[in-house]
Amino acid sequence: MGQLIPLCRFCLLVDEGLHYSDGIAQASHKEGMFDPSIAIDFSGKEVKVRWANPEKRPWRELTGLLSFIGQQKSPFDCIQLRLAISKALRQREDVAIWSGGLRVSSNAGEQYVSGFDDMVESLCWLNLDAFGKIWFDLLKIEMSELDKVAKILYGCVMSYAKELSIDGGNYAKRATHLFWQLCERQAQQLLDNCDKPDIRHQLRCQFARYSE
Numbered sequence: 001m002g003q004l005i006p007l008c009r010f011c012l013l014v015d016e017g018l019h020y021s022d023g024i025a026q027a028s029h030k031e032g033m034f035d036p037s038i039a040i041d042f043s044g045k046e047v048k049v050r051w052a053n054p055e056k057r058p059w060r061e062l063t064g065l066l067s068f069i070g071q072q073k074s075p076f077d078c079i080q081l082r083l084a085i086s087k088a089l090r091q092r093e094d095v096a097i098w099s100g101g102l103r104v105s106s107n108a109g110e111q112y113v114s115g116f117d118d119m120v121e122s123l124c125w126l127n128l129d130a131f132g133k134i135w136f137d138l139l140k141i142e143m144s145e146l147d148k149v150a151k152i153l154y155g156c157v158m159s160y161a162k163e164l165s166i167d168g169g170n171y172a173k174r175a176t177h178l179f180w181q182l183c184e185r186q187a188q189q190l191l192d193n194c195d196k197p198d199i200r201h202q203l204r205c206q207f208a209r210y211s212e
Helices: 056-065 079-091 133-163 167-191 197-210
Strands: 011-016 015-021 095-102 104-106 110-112 120-124
Touching: 056 095, 056 120, 056 133, 056 167, 079 095, 120 167, 133 167, 133 197, 167 197
Parallel strands: none
Antiparallel strands: 011 015, 095 120, 104 110
């Protein structure tokens, strides 16, 4: 995201065929060249970026992207999001966060979509009237509880497969993936009502039923 026009290859169509040559080698995030819309980590010796993961939709990583609100910050920082949220808070306008990407495979410098590669995206709206550290801490708690339920579900499927003497790895992954898909139906409702105990309790019960 943010690098929409690749210049690393040049193609010239002619009557006889196609001329294909190397173009401009663009610096990567490791050389300090990155788009401000990318979540990036400067904490280690090497600069890292958060890659698109089709198995984990971006709404599940929202607490990491918004960690600049709390005291315990995530190593990944999205500059564009951090600055945009600050401006939106001054304007007192609700904001939508779109996050997405495409996972690709690479071989000998060439990138292509293959196998389990896919695009992934999430759109989340934030009500800035309730936005703040308390809201963020409550969201972290709820997401942590969801992770616990997903891990319990994974373990239960693996144990059941063990009783049947079969490999349960794929079944457990599919079960947890379906669980997160079902939870996504109420993801926006969770964001809107993190500060409302009654609704949080109702959502927890609903999420628990998804794991049954």
